[in-house]
């Protein structure tokens with residue numbers, strides 16, 4: 001009877017997907033909602049592809065799953081991927097059903113599925129992945145995600161014992177998830193050990209999760225990413241099986257060392273956050289037996305997903321860089337601020353769209369994350385002007401004043417539209433637009449306006 005319900009759900013969802021496509025609409029979510037409404041345990045009856053990989057963690061899921069997909073395709077796999085769809089339960093169901101036959105047999109050899117941490121309990125027990133990559137667990141959207149301990153608990157409860165885990169050894173929180181899984185591969189970055197800690201001052205972990213002793217730091221890169229050891233019981237960051245041992249920014253390469261030796265890859269993006277993501281991809285791909293040439297091909301052809309990072313010329317005078325700076329996510333935005341301040345260039349002007357548009361739809365937005373966000377990098381002398389646009393611009397002003405950012409360098413405007421007109425293109429050569437993922441359209445509109453001004 002239950003199986004009949006599955007077939008019915010599959011048929012109706014496929015018809016709905018067909019209809020949506022005929023209307024020119026996106027079918028990467030709704031068919032999943034329909035299937036789960038008819039058969040709540042729908043995913044249990046889907047047959048697994050030969051290789052099922054899931055990617056989770058607070059930051060870097062899309063970049064990681066795109067690189068993994070690209071390498072697998074280079075190695076000749078046909079791959080199901082939901083990176084351009086939704087990563088919650090219905091999005092996962094939609095991606096799987098659209099790539100399955102009516103009887104539930106998967107059409108592709110592999111599936112690389114991005115899974116939102118909060119959806120873990122509704123996904124992992126049903127689809128039982130072969131491998132799960134977890135890049136990091138950090139504070140993010142506290143109204144939804146509460147605390148990192150809560151997220152770790154959900155992951156531990158949801159992940160089946162049979163899954164092999166690819167974990168960030170330099171993140172003492174994520175490397176401790178799901179102890180029931182005995183097959184654990186660790187990756188990390190040893191190159192460019194920082195001399196001083198920077199970024200978010202608020203820490204998600206300070207004491208040992210086993211005995212409560214103080215965690216002593218060998219070094220910390222940002223937030224809690226680094227190497228630690230418990231002062232009482234000796235619990236420490238695990239050894240890395242795959243480790244970035246060199247980052248050559250000049251020649252745009254990085255080296256990963258494992259028991260097999262050292263291998264060099266193209267450095268597609270030099271933000272340290274992405275170096276971690278890349279090493280996670282390599283750890284997984286080598287573990288499943290992909291050849292160096294196929295992994296390397298993904299880096300040679302790959303760019304960071306276009307909605308996340310774009311660098312382009314603005315006429316012959318200026319350069320524009322657009323970077324996703326996810327709202328409610330203090331660690332991710334702190335890393336973007338730090339990256340912009342460290343990127344070469346003496347003459348930077350920033351347009352910041354980090355208003356909490358999505359957060360204020362059904363209730364009052366929570367601005368507490370701005371006090372976890374590190375504004376210090378914005379004091380860098382290379383940044384000449386910052387335009388904070390959006391309804392919450394006065395909250396930004398308060399944070400800038402608290403940080404001691406010179407008032408002459410800042411402008412606060414409530415309207416996003418036409419805010420790029422405040423950029424003086426004769427004065428500034430390095431223009432940045434930093435935008436929340438819910439303000440992507442508004443950011444691209446200003447990008448277009450800037451290009452229009454430059455072509456005149």
Ligand SMILES: [Zn+2]
Pocket residue numbers: 208209210211212213230231232233234235
């Ligand atoms: Zn301890």
